Structure formats: C-alpha cells, structure tokens
Amino acid sequence: MEAPTSVYARIFTVIAMIPEGRVATYGQIAALAGIGRRARQVGYALASLPDGHEVPWHRVINAKGEISIRARTDGHETQRTLLEDEGVTFDVAGRVELSRFRWQPGFEVPAAGEAAS
DNA sequence: AAACTGACTAATA
DNA sequence: CTATTAGCCAGTT
Numbered sequence A: 001m002e003a004p005t006s007v008y009a010r011i012f013t014v015i016a017m018i019p020e021g022r023v024a025t026y027g028q029i030a031a032l033a034g035i036g037r038r039a040r041q042v043g044y045a046l047a048s049l050p051d052g053h054e055v056p057w058h059r060v061i062n063a064k065g066e067i068s069i070r071a072r073t074d075g076h077e078t079q080r081t082l083l084e085d086e087g088v089t090f091d092v093a094g095r096v097e098l099s100r101f102r103w104q105p106g107f108e109v110p111a112a113g114e115a116a117s
Numbered sequence B: 001a002a003a004c005t006g007a008c009t010a011a012t013a
Numbered sequence C: 001c002t003a004t005t006a007g008c009c010a011g012t013t
Helices: A007-016 A026-033 A039-047 A075-086
Strands: none
Touching: A007 A026, A007 A039, A026 A039
C-alpha cells in the first residue's frame, strides 16, 4: 500500500511530521522516508515544491546545520526567520546547533500507543 | 526516450 | 578550516 506515492510525496509527509522547534537534515528525512541515502532527492523535492504547499520546508536543513537553500534569494532569509520564530537559535556562523535541535524520530511520542516499560 | 538539472552526504587530502 | 571526488536518483524538458 505504499506504492502510488511518489518519492517526493513521501518526503513531504516526513517533513510534515517534524515537530516545532525542531529541525531535520536532508539525509535524515531521506532515511525516514525510506529512501536511504538519497538526501539529494529530498532537496530536489523541495525545490520542486508547488505553490501553496503545507510543508514546513523551513525545518529542513543540511547536515552542517546550515541552510542550504539556493533557490529563492529571500528563501534562506525566510527560513531562518521561521526557525527563529519557532524557538530555534542560530550560532554566529548562522548555523543551527544540531546537537540540540535535531529532531529525533520516535522521541516525539513518548508512551503513545505503546505502553511504557 | 535521452539529456539535463539539482534545497545533499561522506570520505579523503 | 577548504577543496576535491564520488555516489545518488526522480522529475522536467
């Protein structure tokens, strides 16, 4: 039952489940989407995002914690603003502290549907 | 159908 | 730290 969805759609779905104040790397999203190491495709998917998408693309950054966006000139500026608005902070180099803001899948739902211990 | 494109990652030097 | 090399693949033209 997971065939009709194209890779892009899966990526959007994964990104859509990133909690606020959290960021994820392309490689991480790729892995969560079930496409292994195709981190590039994740980025390309966002690059092809249509207008009016409901995907928090701004929560997606590269492995260095930097904003990789190369598309819209104001894109990377907007992304930073959006993240800061969610509580994400940037260091002097304009990078996010992945050690602190990296989204950890499975950690978003502690004891939900699965009994603790 | 073939060529072109591109929001990446990791390893090595 | 920067530069370079290599791997990766779906969508668009």
